[in-house]
Amino acid sequence: MSHRSFVWLCLLPLAVVTAAFFLLPMARLVVTGAGGPQGLAGYLAILTEPRYRATLINTVLLAAATTIVTLIVATIAGMFLQRHRFPGRAVLIAMLTFPLAFPGVVVGFMIILLAGRQGLIGDFSNRLFGEKLVFAYSIYGLFLGYLYFSIPRVILTIMAAVQKLDIGLEEAARSLGAGPWAVQRDVVLPALAPAFVASGAIAFATAMGAFGTAFTLATNIDVLPMLIYTEFTLAANFSISAALSVGLGIITWFILALARSFSGSAVAAAG
């Protein structure tokens, strides 16, 4: 057998698996999305139908809030951990990164333990103010869950980016008379921009498309993945759920592709 045909042979199984179980189903999904009573206009329903549009806006706002807060939290903690050496640092890093392997369902349960009916926060607020604070089963619980999910990932990216920063630039800025805030604002943060874009995009796309956490917390939280799920399983509305999930897929793919072209590194969602 020639080398050329051997290389083709190596590629064949992947081509078959991908075509049969990814490309063909995705094509079917796109066709089904246009197969409803409205035809191709079904794809516009996500924007024209008030209920779907409200859910879309809700989801985007939630994802944006998750991204911004995660970036702020992770930058403060990541910069601190990378710039200082102190006893217990390794343990602290381990504590901040061990939830990396938790699937969304488990993250949901963690939030229930914090803010659910038997949760820690409710317990404290009950003792302090005589009122039980329970918000795990609302969009605030979901927000907390996505923070829990995203912080470890983003911290790792920020720490790696801070490590690569050239300390000399900061020293130069200081020696030219820049104050600590000016150094952060004009030297450090701009240099970290690619890391912010890459990790922020992952946090955003995950918060848009993740399903496990929302599913664990409550089935009536108004976000896009839950809407798709209920349309498909409860209402058996195949064409609308297909159209909505194609729309959701295009949004998350687009965000990640945009981030990748900007930051130049591989970017993937998870969860």
Added chain:
Amino acid sequence: MRDRLIFTSQLIFTLLVASFLVVPAILSISAGVTVNYFRGIQSGVTLQWVAQVWELYAGTILLSFVIAFATLALTLAVGVPAAYALHIRGGRMSRVVEEIITLPLAIPGLAIALALLLTYGDFGDFRRSWLFILVGHVIFTMPFMVRSVMAVFATIDIKTLDESAASLGASPWRRFRDVIVPNALPGILAGSLMVVTLSLGEFNLTWMLHTPLTKTLPIGLADSYASMRLEVASAYTLIFFVMIIPLLVAMQLFAEKEAKR
């Protein structure tokens, strides 16, 4: 003085973030071995909940391992040769193929699961078997294996190795087995750890693809969160931690070792 203040406030902030992540996990672990979580740890320590979980959900744990290792076998058999071919061929076509197989990372699992259901949902026997879940896991984890192996090929001069083995008269298959695979081993190991970890924890796809007879561990977890008492749900989560954390530690140790090389 000022530096001291900044250091301390940053430390306190970081500690707060760490406790946000760690405290619920500790709560979960302690609840899993507490007689009555509502009354607290004073009510006694017990393994009865763990035993109950095993009785109720042993099947899901077993199926998760079966699926994880079947996924690993398939991603190895399909992904490693493909990574080699994509690297050797290079060029535009390889980039397009890599782009396509990476798409499942950018598209929510829910959408992929719907697509699989709409396409193969009517093939009753296939739909009802665990192979249906396996297919989803293979599509979802394949890019991790392929890219992890390709990353190794990018750091060693695999073409020269391959050509020198060819000039000594080795057949393509022998070269693949005796030269390519041993050299790709670090990438294969890293990819394998990733694939098994992801498959064990996969929920988004699996929830849509499972049937009452093909429940995996994360499906069982969601089930117990919804319908079992907190102690049972916690004990189940505890079992999941025991399974997944060694894999995570191995993955990080491995990454550190690679970074040092």
